[in-house]
Amino acid sequence: MMLPFNLEPLSDSRYFISNLAGFHRVVARETLELLAEQGDGVLDAGIKQDLARGLFLADSSAGEEAGVAALASGYARRLTRDLAFRPTFMIVPTLRCDHTCRYCQVSRAALGAAHSDYDLDARRIPQVIDLIARLGTAPYKLEIQGGEPLVRFDLVQAIYDEAEARLGATDFEVVITTSLSLLDDTILDWARGRRVVFSTSVDGTEVVHNRNRILPGDNAYQRVKRGIRAIQRQLGPDRVAAVTTVTKDLLAHPEALIEASQELGLTELFVRPVSPYGFAQKSGTGTYSFDDYMAFYDRLLSLIIAHEAAGGQLLSEYSGKIHLQRVFQPDFNGYADLKSPSGFLLDCVLINYDGKVFGSDEARMLQRVNPELDLSCGTVDHFDPAANPVYHKILKESLNAVHPGCEQCAYQPFCGTDPCQGISEQGEPVGDKSRSAFCQYHKRMFSYLIDRYYRDPEARSVMESWCHA
Numbered sequence: 001m002m003l004p005f006n007l008e009p010l011s012d013s014r015y016f017i018s019n020l021a022g023f024h025r026v027v028a029r030e031t032l033e034l035l036a037e038q039g040d041g042v043l044d045a046g047i048k049q050d051l052a053r054g055l056f057l058a059d060s061s062a063g064e065e066a067g068v069a070a071l072a073s074g075y076a077r078r079l080t081r082d083l084a085f086r087p088t089f090m091i092v093p094t095l096r097c098d099h100t101c102r103y104c105q106v107s108r109a110a111l112g113a114a115h116s117d118y119d120l121d122a123r124r125i126p127q128v129i130d131l132i133a134r135l136g137t138a139p140y141k142l143e144i145q146g147g148e149p150l151v152r153f154d155l156v157q158a159i160y161d162e163a164e165a166r167l168g169a170t171d172f173e174v175v176i177t178t179s180l181s182l183l184d185d186t187i188l189d190w191a192r193g194r195r196v197v198f199s200t201s202v203d204g205t206e207v208v209h210n211r212n213r214i215l216p217g218d219n220a221y222q223r224v225k226r227g228i229r230a231i232q233r234q235l236g237p238d239r240v241a242a243v244t245t246v247t248k249d250l251l252a253h254p255e256a257l258i259e260a261s262q263e264l265g266l267t268e269l270f271v272r273p274v275s276p277y278g279f280a281q282k283s284g285t286g287t288y289s290f291d292d293y294m295a296f297y298d299r300l301l302s303l304i305i306a307h308e309a310a311g312g313q314l315l316s317e318y319s320g321k322i323h324l325q326r327v328f329q330p331d332f333n334g335y336a337d338l339k340s341p342s343g344f345l346l347d348c349v350l351i352n353y354d355g356k357v358f359g360s361d362e363a364r365m366l367q368r369v370n371p372e373l374d375l376s377c378g379t380v381d382h383f384d385p386a387a388n389p390v391y392h393k394i395l396k397e398s399l400n401a402v403h404p405g406c407e408q409c410a411y412q413p414f415c416g417t418d419p420c421q422g423i424s425e426q427g428e429p430v431g432d433k434s435r436s437a438f439c440q441y442h443k444r445m446f447s448y449l450i451d452r453y454y455r456d457p458e459a460r461s462v463m464e465s466w467c468h469a
């Protein structure tokens with residue numbers, strides 16, 4: 001007897017099926033047709049046994065009720081795991097920045113803008129760390145965001161010192177998200193003995209990078225290259241990682257990323273489309289279709305496979321890796337976008353330079369472009385998500401299993417929701433999935449990766465290395 005499951009065609013002859021417990025299979029179309037038209041009695045014994053193991057068919061000896069109970073129990077286990085409150089604490093010491101990137105996602109303030117308008121008041125730092133100590137548990141994850149946080153390196157140091165005193169010297173780690181343009185020996189010396197890693201942006205080779213990441217009067221690519229090399233040399237290769245925002249300029253040149261990673265000694269790529277948030281939306285750099293993006297991704301994966309086949313070092317791609325981990329590793333829920341309920345507030349507490357607190361980085365971006373909304377959950381001295389009705393609505397509606405569209409989608413157990421993107425695009429957190437950029441992107445990524453994994457042994461071997469690296 002069949003138990004409930006959803007299905008998604010990968011091709012004319014193969015379907016991806018999944019159920020609420022998070023099991024999946026790729027099955028032939030004729031198997032599904034036989035099942036629907038004649039029942040499981042006519043299935044090959046091996047296929048039948050495999051589908052029963054994945055809770056797609058009720059075990060004939062235990063009966064349908066036991067199968068449904070097992071599905072419910074699997075779903076409850078997943079839900080409990082994704083409901084945990086384990087936030088990364090993001091702190092924005094300043095909105096000021098020396099770059100003027102074309103797709104700037106957070107907006108920025110000019111380097112020379114008034115400190116009092118765009119910088120965190122240093123006197124607030126004890127309150128910031130106190131809030132983190134009250135809300136989190138060790139090991140605490142702190143992420144310093146901007147603007148360009150190294151514009152106020154003094155505040156970064158003060159945050160670290162306060163965290164060390166209040167949270168415990170070995171009970172936290174800090175990621176500094178930076179363009180590395182201001183990295184110097186003082187900062188490197190400071191970081192050497194501390195639990196600090198750097199996350200930066202590399203958008204391709206020098207020409208592509210500099211066309212989008214603009215450092216007035218200077219060469220942004222050369223700066224980031226020098227910074228990455230210095231960190232690798234002086235602190236170690238695992239102390240710096242890079243993300244890539246795929247702009248129109250990069251779409252036709254995925255090989256530029258392989259070249260850049262070789263030149264910079266990076267072994268992990270993290271590519272993602274231009275964000276639909278904030279000022280990126282208005283800059284015109286994000287106007288390409290998901291067909292174009294997936295064609296880019298397909299070529300990139302083929303280049304990665306060819307690079308490895310030619311004896312090059314394995315390059316992993318983090319976006320692909322997290323989609324695959326969601327499907328193949330039942331315990332993986334480490335990426336805020338691919339979770340249900342969403343990672344909003346559960347995975348992120350962002351403390352802004354002005355003392356306001358937000359449930360995600362996207363919420364503060366949305367706030368910047370929609371000043372008439374209140375998307376904050378209080379301030380650093382008065383954190384109170386319950387006081388803002390928007391938080392009630394977002395949290396209540398962040399389970400994708402009951403979203404129209406998602407409830408019938410085979411990727412629902414592995415996918416998530418992005419309520420702020422829903423508000424940004426459609427004015428409310430759930431939205432019509434057929435018009436959702438979040439849905440289009442993730443559905444295509446899941447379909448592409450799963451299809452390639454099951455039909456292309458070379459791609460599968462590379463993807464397995466990503467997941468186990």
Ligand code: SF4
Pocket residue numbers: 097098099100101103104105106107108146147148179
């Ligand atoms: S994307 Fe980052 S580095 Fe570029 S202008 Fe915006 S804040 Fe500055």
Ligand code: SF4
Pocket residue numbers: 400405406407409410411412413415416433438439440442443
């Ligand atoms: S957002 Fe789209 S891909 Fe994700 S579960 Fe919903 S319908 Fe499926």
